[in-house]
Amino acid sequence: MKISFHINNQPQTITIEDQNTPLLWVVRDLLDLKGTKFGCGKAACGACTLHVEGQAVRSCSFPVHLVEGKKVTTIEGLGTPEDPHPVQQAWIEEIVPQCGYCQPGFMMATAALLEEIPNPTDDDIDNNIINVCRCATYYRMRKAIHRAASIKNDSTTNSVNS
Amino acid sequence: MSDEKRAKKKLSRRKFLVRGGLGTLGVLAVGTYLFRNPIRRSLADFANTVETPYLGDTKTPSIWFEVLNDNSVILYSPKVEMGQGTFTGLAQIAADELEIDIDQIKVVNSPSISGNMDDFGTGGSTSISSLWQPLRELAATTREMIKNEAAKKLGVEVATLSVANGIISSDGKTMSYAEVVDGVKEWKVPKTPALREIKSYKFVGKPIPRVDLKAKVFGEHIFGMDASMPDMLFGAVVRPSEIGAIFEDADIAEAEKMPGVIKVVKEKDFVGVVANSRMEAENAKHAIKTTWKTDKVWQTKDIEDMIKVGQGTPITIQKEGNAKSILEDDQDKITAEYHSPLGAHAQLEPNGAVAYVEEDKATVMISTQVVKITRDEIAKRIGVSKDKVNVIPTFLGGGFGRRLHTPNGIQAAVLSKAVGKPVKCFLDRKEEFQHDTFRPPTHHVLKAKLRENGMIEAIEHNVSSGDVAFGSPLLPGIAPALMGADLGAWRGGMINYSAIPNYRAVSWRVKLPFATSWWRSLGLLANTFAIESFMDELAEKAGKDPVQYRLDQIGDDERGFRLKEVIKAAAEKAGYKDKAENGRAMGFACSVDVNTPCAQVVEVSIENEKIKVHKVTCAMDPGLVVNPDQVRAQCEGAIIMGMSASMYERMYVEDGQLRPIIYGPYRMALMRHAPKEIDVVLLQNSETPGGVGEPPLGPIGAAVANAVYRLTGQRLRSMPLEAS
Numbered sequence: 104m105k106i107s108f109h110i111n112n113q114p115q116t117i118t119i120e121d122q123n124t125p126l127l128w129v130v131r132d133l134l135d136l137k138g139t140k141f142g143c144g145k146a147a148c149g150a151c152t153l154h155v156e157g158q159a160v161r162s163c164s165f166p167v168h169l170v171e172g173k174k175v176t177t178i179e180g181l182g183t184p185e186d187p188h189p190v191q192q193a194w195i196e197e198i199v200p201q202c203g204y205c206q207p208g209f210m211m212a213t214a215a216l217l218e219e220i221p222n223p224t225d226d227d228i229d230n231n232i233i234n235v236c237r238c239a240t241y242y243r244m245r246k247a248i249h250r251a252a253s254i255k256n257d258s259t260t261n262s263v264n265s
Numbered sequence: 266m267s268d269e270k271r272a273k274k275k276l277s278r279r280k281f282l283v284r285g286g287l288g289t290l291g292v293l294a295v296g297t298y299l300f301r302n303p304i305r306r307s308l309a310d311f312a313n314t315v316e317t318p319y320l321g322d323t324k325t326p327s328i329w330f331e332v333l334n335d336n337s338v339i340l341y342s343p344k345v346e347m348g349q350g351t352f353t354g355l356a357q358i359a360a361d362e363l364e365i366d367i368d369q370i371k372v373v374n375s376p377s378i379s380g381n382m383d384d385f386g387t388g389g390s391t392s393i394s395s396l397w398q399p400l401r402e403l404a405a406t407t408r409e410m411i412k413n414e415a416a417k418k419l420g421v422e423v424a425t426l427s428v429a430n431g432i433i434s435s436d437g438k439t440m441s442y443a444e445v446v447d448g449v450k451e452w453k454v455p456k457t458p459a460l461r462e463i464k465s466y467k468f469v470g471k472p473i474p475r476v477d478l479k480a481k482v483f484g485e486h487i488f489g490m491d492a493s494m495p496d497m498l499f500g501a502v503v504r505p506s507e508i509g510a511i512f513e514d515a516d517i518a519e520a521e522k523m524p525g526v527i528k529v530v531k532e533k534d535f536v537g538v539v540a541n542s543r544m545e546a547e548n549a550k551h552a553i554k555t556t557w558k559t560d561k562v563w564q565t566k567d568i569e570d571m572i573k574v575g576q577g578t579p580i581t582i583q584k585e586g587n588a589k590s591i592l593e594d595d596q597d598k599i600t601a602e603y604h605s606p607l608g609a610h611a612q613l614e615p616n617g618a619v620a621y622v623e624e625d626k627a628t629v630m631i632s633t634q635v636v637k638i639t640r641d642e643i644a645k646r647i648g649v650s651k652d653k654v655n656v657i658p659t660f661l662g663g664g665f666g667r668r669l670h671t672p673n674g675i676q677a678a679v680l681s682k683a684v685g686k687p688v689k690c691f692l693d694r695k696e697e698f699q700h701d702t703f704r705p706p707t708h709h710v711l712k713a714k715l716r717e718n719g720m721i722e723a724i725e726h727n728v729s730s731g732d733v734a735f736g737s738p739l740l741p742g743i744a745p746a747l748m749g750a751d752l753g754a755w756r757g758g759m760i761n762y763s764a765i766p767n768y769r770a771v772s773w774r775v776k777l778p779f780a781t782s783w784w785r786s787l788g789l790l791a792n793t794f795a796i797e798s799f800m801d802e803l804a805e806k807a808g809k810d811p812v813q814y815r816l817d818q819i820g821d822d823e824r825g826f827r828l829k830e831v832i833k834a835a836a837e838k839a840g841y842k843d844k845a846e847n848g849r850a851m852g853f854a855c856s857v858d859v860n861t862p863c864a865q866v867v868e869v870s871i872e873n874e875k876i877k878v879h880k881v882t883c884a885m886d887p888g889l890v891v892n893p894d895q896v897r898a899q900c901e902g903a904i905i906m907g908m909s910a911s912m913y914e915r916m917y918v919e920d921g922q923l924r925p926i927i928y929g930p931y932r933m934a935l936m937r938h939a940p941k942e943i944d945v946v947l948l949q950n951s952e953t954p955g956g957v958g959e960p961p962l963g964p965i966g967a968a969v970a971n972a973v974y975r976l977t978g979q980r981l982r983s984m985p986l987e988a989s
Contacts (some may be wrong), residue, residue: 124544137484140614142613142614142615142928145694145927147694147927147928182483183483184479187482191482195478195479198478198894199482200348200477200478200482201898202612202613203477204614204662206481206482207484225941234935235611235613237613237906239901239903239905240898241936241938241939243901244936245941
């Protein structure tokens, strides 16, 4: 079957035999966007987190047919080195990643959180950022999430003022 | 003899292995003393204190460095990057001796075919410490080679040249490294030049941002899981769920007819499938009917019954004075027992590989900590000579010792050979949990006798553990016979309180029915948990402050001095108090690993009947610090990973299967468990860099248990630590 959607602001139509194929494998193997990671295949670790219509989704357990007509964003579409998303900027400033494998999932989860809660408290972070990082970079991630919120809020204020 | 020849001769004799190491153990041990305990003890002591050397090329600059047209330099690293920051540290070290800017150096993995491999692999907190000297010498030699050519091209004396940021200047004339190397067909390797003064370095010692930061923040495709080759197919291998299951046969008729299946591959020891897509391979795999042979249906209790001090063969790894006889005679001795559970690596990137086996050669892209062993194993299995197998290491989505065994590389290669195309093949998460090379469970018996003044007269640590180093391809097969005790299992199990007149440590080996092996810091976490919990128990019996009690019983040698300094630094920075206040209490513990002493103070409370760690203060002395930011990052990560292993994680065995098989049920530290405050103090009481990646994992379990005791009066002697 054919499935049409937007990925990182580009229209995309794919042809796929099994419409229940997890979105993760379509993104990684078919569209060659490998920033989104496979960790567990059971929505338990969050390494595969991306956005569907701005919502954080664990794509390893998300059938591809559900994105028909929707907007999908992956880490490749979140920001670029020239124009980083506030979350990526904060991640760089706090030097968060170690092995780095789980980090796109965390950054995508954080970006979605900041849309819902622009100034998350520590409790908000604890309750919403529930991905797994084996290098245990949580300490710097928490600092980076607070920093990302402040970068994002500053830029929003500036654009409102200007 | 010309100067050049003399230099070459000198070069060929230049070695960095003078400090010895594992490679020399066999030499030391062979002879009539083979099975005598004193020799084994000296071996154990040697293995406990010696710095692991670099076991790769140290004299061929051309396989280490490449100057590109844009005047940047590639460093081909024989050590892989698995999060520990090694690429960054190596870039700093090399840039300083090459006299280029940090932005001009790019560190990449060295493919096996280049010949730049380390026999030891990547692990043991050795990457920076073992390469500190050879890499500086290689970089300095490379710089001199370029300068010598520049002098020729510019028609000036070498002595007139100055260098900065990869630009050579003399008398108003300048030339970039790239311009110098352009067209040079043959290089002469001069004798190793004098190294620069450490204090003149621009990058060593500075908190340079990780060189892989952008790749990791913007989702570049750098991991083994991301690797691909043209016309690649997807493979899947059937793995048993039961412990000890041996492959017998497989009915592949149904799987062969599944959509997208190219071939079902039946080997003597496994069965796998190759298909057009990952899903098709996975679906077909589940259609294969495999028969396994198992001798026994294992349960957790079987494993617990095996891990007991007193069972098997004891090997004394440390002995001073007469601890054994003193403690045997003493009716009033203090004893305590401790346990640690079976633990999984649970690294996020599953193991796998992309392999392409052609007629007489093979290419394999893989996350591995042991490039050379991976290559040799694949070459042997597919019948291609080693030098025709190119293992291209990728960035690792976590290592932690999990990628010191890489049968997944063999399986991908076998599948590729069967279809003549590149095949990508990965374990799923259930397989990762059931086919891990686990951190073994341990049992510890501590005994001590105190003098009237409360000081320790005699102390003994007995540890029973599953294998760590034994059985690993990293160790020669003869090692168990030579060494008796598993140096991985007893790591951290020696008594560091050398002012005690009588002390002894004994290791009991247990071979479990599944693979146990290297897990970040090896036995350090469990052994330190036991010894340092016991030290707090003794301090209380003696009526002493636990920090002072430790300080008073450490010797005055260099090792003792450095340990005492970190103890004092941690206690002072944390404002350590030996009593609970406002519902919170502090706990202290310390350890020495790979010659790096580390002390930690944790502050805990009990919230909703659960232990909550609020703050950890960590003082560590890894010697010269190449990158203070990344050493801090290693401490922060190791502390939380150590909390995870000490407070939450536990694998168990149920009806023959290892469980859990997924994150969540395998409980791990998450964001909500991480301390809000981690304060790292770095001391540098050694002039060379020591190990960093594992030492800060040592004290955390004991420090938490000691804090909980102070708060609740409940002594937790089994990990995972749970307040009740």
